[in-house]
Amino acid sequence: MKLFKKLAASASVLAMLASGASAEISDGVVKIGLLTDMSGTYSDVAGPGTITAAEMAIEEFGGTVAGAPIELVSADHQNKADISANKARQWGDTEKVDAFAELVTTSVAMAVFEVAKQQNKIALVSGAASSPLTNDACIPTGLHWTYNTRALGVGTGSAVVAEGGDSWFFLTADYAFGEALQGDVSKVVEAAGGKVLGSVKHPFPASDFSSFMLQAQASGAKVIGLANAGGDTINAIKAAKEFGIVEAGQKIAGLLVFLSDVHALGLDTAQGLQMTVSFYWDMNDETREWSKRFFEKTGKMPTGIQAGTYSAVRHYLKAIEATGSDDTDTVLAKMREMPVEDMFANGGVLRTDGRMVHDMYLAEVKSPADSSGPWDYLKIVRTIPGEEAFGPLSESTCPTK
Amino acid sequence: MLTDLLGFPPQVLFGQLLLGLINGAFYAVLSLGLAVIFGLLNIVNFAHGALYMLGAFATLGLTQYLGIGYWGALIFAPLIVGAIGVGLERVLLRRLSGIDHLYGLLLTFGLALVIEGTFVKLFGASGIPYPTPEALQGGVNLGFMFLPFYRGWVVVASLAVCVATWYLFERTKIGAYLRAGTENPRLLQAFGVNVPLLTTLAYGYGVALAAFAGVLAAPITQVNPLMGSNLIIVVFAVVVIGGMGSIMGAVVTGLSMGVIEGLTKVFWPEASSTVIFVVMAIVLVLRPAGLFGKPA
Structure with a gap:
C-alpha cells in the first residue's frame, strides 16, 4: 500500500512537470456538467442542441485548455429541481466537474445554484429566464448568460x-x-x-x-x-x-x-x-457560418439558448486559457475582465451580479x-x-x- | 344569480361548460378503450397514451406520404394502430395472462416510454402542426362563445363512437361472448368459443379507440410525441372514478370530469390539473369499486 501511494505521488508529480500549465488545473481535467431537458417540453428550445453547442465551443479549443483535456458530461434533468440538484451534487462531489452549464427551467437553475454555492463552482445559466437569478436569488458564482424576463x-x-x-x-x-x-x-x-x-x-x-x-x-x-x-x-x-x-x-x-x-x-x-430574441442565425456572416455548422450536426437552426450555451462555455474556457487555472475565483475574475466577443455577443459585459449584458x-x-x-x-x-x-x-x- | 355572486358573467360559465364537455369527450373515448381492455384482459394498459399519440402520427403520415386526408385517416389510422395493438397482444401481453397484473402494468408502461422516447428522438418535442380539415374550418358565434366547428365535430364523433361501443358490448352476440369471457373464460371455451382470439380482438379494439381519439386531437393540439403522456394519468383517474372495466361508467365519468375540470379552470385555475385526482380520492374512500363498478 505504501509503495502504491509513493508510486501514485511520483506519477502525479511527473504529470505536473510534464505540462507546466496544468499544474493549476484541478484533477488534471476541465470538466463541464451540462444539465438540460432532453425529452420534455423544453427539449427543442434547449435539449440536445445545447450539448452540440457546448461541444462546438470545446472543439474550438481542440479539446484541451491550459494543457488539460476538456470533458463534457450531460444529463437529462426532466425539468425537475430535485433530480438536477442530486445530479449536480454528485458531479461536483465525486466526478470532478468544475462548472455546470445550460440549466433550462428556473426551478432547475435555482436548485443547482444552491449546489454551486456550497461547492463554490461556476454555474453558466443559459436556458432559465427568470430575472431573480441575478437579483434576489443570485449567488456569487451564478452567471446568467442568454437573456432574462426583464x-x-x-x-x-x-x-x-x-x-x-x-x-x-x-x-x-x-x-x-x-x-x-x-x-x-x-x-x-x-x-x-x-x-x-x-x-x-x-x-x-x-x-x-x-x-x-x-x-x-x-x-x-x-x-x-x-x-x-x-x-x-x-x-x-x-x-x-x-x-x-x-x-x-x-x-x-x-x-x-x-x-x-x-x-x-x-x-x-x-x-x-x-x-x-437574444440571437438569430441570419444576422451576419459570423452567425450564419456558426449556425450552418450547427445545422449540419443537428438538422435544426439554433435557438438563442443553444447559441448562448456555446458563448458561455467558450468564454469560460477562454478565461481558463488566459489564467492557466480552473480555480473558481481566478476564472470568474478573468471572465469579468474580458469582454465577451463571439458570434453571440459583441462586447458583452459580465457584471458582478452574474448578469452577462449584451444586445x-x-x-x-x-x-x-x-x-x-x-x-x-x-x-x-x-x-x-x-x-x-x-x-x-x-x-x-x-x-x- | 349564483353566477353573478361568484363574480363571473353567465356567458363565461356556459362557454366553460361547453369546453369541458369537449375535453370530456376525449376523456370518454380514451377511458372507454382502457375500460374495454381492463374488462377483458385484466391489463392496466399504460401504453394507451402512447397509442393515442401513434394515432395522431398515423394521421400525419397518411396525409404526408399517402395523400390520404383527415377523413380517410379517421378510418385507417385506428385500423393501423389497432393492428399494432393486435401484434403487441399476441407477441408480448399474451405471455402475462394469468399472473399478477402488476406485470402487465410494468410492461405497458415500459412500452409507452420506449415509443414516446423514440418519437421525441425522431420528431422533437414541439410537435408538428396538422391542419383542420377544410369542411370544418371556421366556427359559429353562439352568443356566449365562439364555437369552432371542429370542436363541435369532436363531441359528435366521440359520442357516436361511445354509443356504438356500448351497443356492441351490451346488445350484440359478440358483446355477450366478450362479457362472458370476462366472467368465466374457461366455461366459454368449453362452449367452443375461441377465447384467445376474442381477447386479442378486444385489445385491438381498445387500442383503435385510442388511435381514433388521436386522429380527433391532431388538428387541435400539435401532433406531439408527448401528447399522450400529458393525458394518460388523468384518463386513468377517470377510469378509476367510473369503475374499472365499466363501459357506461367510463363514458359518463369522462364527460363529467371534463366539465368539472373546465369549471375549475375558471374558479381556481391552478388546481385544474389536480381536481380530478381529488374527486378520485373521494370516490375511492366512499365507493372503492368506482361510481359504476360492481363491488368485488
Missing part, C-alpha cells in the same frame, strides 16, 4: 404598448418563471401608462388552452400576454387562432417565443408575432410570402442595447453584487 418585457412589452396595446391580460405558467415574466412585463406595461386587467395561472405543462383563452377574451383586454414557453406557448397560440381571438380584435403577445416554436407552428399561424433584438415573424423557405422566419425590427434590456447594475437587488 429583457423580454423591455423588448416585446414596450413594442406592444407603443403600438397602442395598453391593457393586458396574462396567461401565466404556474411556476417561478411564469411569475417572474408576468412581473417584469407588468412593470414595463405600467411604466408606459398601460394597465394590467388580470391574469390566469395555468398548470405547467398544460395541453388545452381553450378555457384560459376564453377567460382572457372575456377580460376585454387589448393584449393577451403569454407568460409561458415552449409547448405551452405553441398550444396557446393555436387555441387563440382556433377560437377566433385575433380576428375578434385582441392581440396575442408571446413573451418568450423561440425559433423552434415558430418552426413548429408554421408561418401561417405564427406570422406577425413579435418576439424578443437583444426585437424581431417579427415573417409572412409565408416574405420567407424564402424553412428557417427564414424572422426579421429583426430593432436592436435593444444591453443596458436598456437588462437595466443598470444599480437596479439589481443581488446582495453580493
